[in-house]
Amino acid sequence: MSAVLDQPPVQPPVKDLQAAEPPLAQAPLAVEVTAPVQEGQDALLSGPASAFLAALHARFEARRQAVLAARTARQARFDSGDLPDFREDTRAIREGDWRVADIPAALRDRRVEITGPVDPKMVINALNSGAQCYMADFEDSTSPTWANLVAGQRALRDAVAGTLAFTSDTGKAYVLKPFPEQAVLIVRPRGWHLDENHVLVGGERMSASLFDLGLFAFHNARTLMQRDRGPYFYLPKLQSMEEAILWEEVLSWIEDALGLPCGQAKATVLIETLPAAFEMDEILHALRGRIAGLNCGRWDYIFSYIKTLRAHREYVLPERSQVGMAQPFLKAYSESLVRTCHRRGAHAMGGMAAQIPIAGDADANAAAMARVRDDKLREVRAGHDGTWVAHPALIPLAREVFDAHMPGSHQQHVARDDVEVSRDDLLAPPRGTVTHKGFSGNVEVCVRYLAAWLDGNGCVPIHWLMEDAATAEIARAQLWQWLHHGDVQLDDGTTIDATLLQASLLGLSARLAAEDVPGRGRIDEAIAMLETLACAGSLADFLTLPAYERLD
Structure with missing residues (x-):
């Protein structure tokens, strides 16, 4: 059984906020931190920074709760027998002739991006790694203890300022390379579903998304703008166009509050939920004035496939090792993302190979690296404009593959007009076993x-x-x-x-x-x-x- 799910009518991205007063003019709600004080916390959460966060919460918390309620309602329909499908009310967006805004120079070549948590050592190593970009991750690779969050925000603030340094317990010193030699910094906040448990605004838990992105922007956005480096963000776990519209409004508000030009903050959206795979055009359109690309967040996508179709016995997956990108539903998702992005002038970013170098076993390491090479070769041949690695040692391998097959800074000229993806293609369950x-x-x-x-x-x-x-x-x-x-x-x-x-x-x-x-x-x-x-x-x-x- 399938159904086109009920959705609210299409709303354009909000560019004119029409606020009765400047964003920070109203008296802010009280901000309370419920965790023990960490080193450097007072400077991060100064009076102006706290007022900024409080204003974000006051303006957008009700909207966040609304999109979360819409998620719950849609999942209930899936659990009752409906299946995800393309939206009829947004057909005009999918069939329209439009493109996103030009991609800034710093984001045009993204052939290798390294991802990882935001501890000081990782921040230095990632920025020094030789990758084109570093996704500083407050989400999947950071355990959000209060100590980790404060340390991560401090590390990124100091990295942007050029003062970050770290000394290990063994006495090894880590220092940043000069700014021009560093990877381009892109920050991933946590998703809309998460609260920041340690911060109350007016007695309510604050959105973890707004806390992570808002605090980083408050301290770093102007400096990054002056360097033609953003601020740039990866936006995780979106499920619909309406969630992208909410991010558009948040980023527009932040630009207004911090005195940045409209569209200065750029975003890349991870397509890592099954519902979002049916709204890629719509998400690009909602953020068309600032979006730089979409990313195949494959691991979260597989998780979302299971979660979204959890009530449907026919979509039970085999064991994880058998759910690779050659499986029809993942191949359709990846190639559809390339076609959609290139049609609209956005980058189509590949995903993460989970392998890491194997020390002490040359044969096993060679086999693991061969799997990585094959994965990156699949991506570049499919038309992706870049890829992810989690370990610095994989950067040369990934770059070698992309250099050999993508001599330019990207390959948006690869239109992939041969790709026609239906609802059934995106849902087709892989066959396999569980051992x-x-x-x-x-x-x-x-x-x-x-x-x-x-x-x-x-x-x-x-x-x-x-x-x-x-x-x-x-x-x-x-x-x-x-x-x-x-x-x-x-x-x-x-x-x-x-x-x-x-x-x-x-x-x-x-x-x-x-x-x-x-x-x-x-x-x-x-x-x-x-x-x-x-x-x-x-x-x-x-x-x-x-x-x-x-x-x-």
């Missing part, structure tokens, strides 16, 4: 990642793959999906049920506690949380929502 190894691997990844995340580490190497919240969410959602439908079997005929989950958990605590793994002191807590989440009657929207309540 004992795949099932137990999901269990171990969930436990190890969750324990590390609770301990303050949001980016964790596990079995030579870089796991973050997105990859852990795939593992967690798959466990729930396999258990929930009741008739899913392993390839040897074993039924996947709570007994199998218990067997996989048995002995895991003792084994991991004996190893030098991040967060090993919280292994038992992680096991208990996973068991609860995997066996729950409904799939929790995000692993990080219940886990966040346990963070400092």
Whole structure:
């Protein structure tokens, strides 16, 4: 069964805010930090900065809650039998002849971008890495303890100012290269669904999105503008055009409040939810005055596919290792993104290969690097204008592939008019199996990642793959999906049920506690949380929502 879902009528992006008073003229709501004070916090959350955040909250919190309510209502329709589809009310946008604004010089060549958390060492290494861009990630690769958030904002502020330095426990000093040699900084705030638990505005928790992006912009936007470096942002986990319109209004308001020209703040949107794949044109159109591209956020996309279609038995996925980009639904999504972006004058960014270098095993490392090379070759041949890596050692490999096949700064001339993607193409489930190894691997990844995340580490190497919240969410959602439908079997005929989950958990605590793994002191807590989440009657929207309540 399918249905075109009810949606509100199309609204143009708001450019003229028509505020009765200047954005910061009204008396701000009180801002309260509920966590222990961290070093440098008072300077970050000065009176003017707090007033800025309070004004953001006052203006946009009700709108944020409205788009979150719309998500919930739409998911309820999916759970009742509807399927995602292209919107009839926005057909004119999809069929119209329009293009986005010109891409600024600093973002025209994005062939290799490195991503990672915002601790000082990572910020320095990423900016010095030789990649074209560095996505400083407050979202999937940062555990949002208050200490991490404050340290991350301080590190980025000092990096923009050119004063960031770091000395490790061993005495090794890290310093920034001169500004012209640094990667272009792009900041990813957390998604609309998350509150900032440590900051109350007028007694309400503030949006984590507005806190992350707003605080960074307040301290750095003018300096970046003067350097022709933005500010630039990656916007995560959007599900609809209406959510993009909200971001347009937020960024326009920030420009107005900080005295920036209209359209100065540029955005790249991650297409990492299944509903958003049906609204790529609409999202580009909503942000057309400032958008620089769309990105294939493949790992979150696979997670969203599971979550969106959780009530539909026919869309149960095989184990994670079998859900690669050659699978028809992922190939359709990737190639559709290239065609849509290039038609509109935007960059089509590729995604992340999770492999990292394997020390001490030359054959295994060669095989892992071959998989990375194949992935990047697929992307550049499909027409992508750049790609992501999580480890600095992969930058030369990714650049070599893109240099060989993309001699210019991008390849928007690759129109991909051969691509015609239907609703069924985007939904086509991959075929495959679930093995004992795949099932137990999901269990171990969930436990190890969750324990590390609770301990303050949001980016964790596990079995030579870089796991973050997105990859852990795939593992967690798959466990729930396999258990929930009741008739899913392993390839040897074993039924996947709570007994199998218990067997996989048995002995895991003792084994991991004996190893030098991040967060090993919280292994038992992680096991208990996973068991609860995997066996729950409904799939929790995000692993990080219940886990966040346990963070400092």
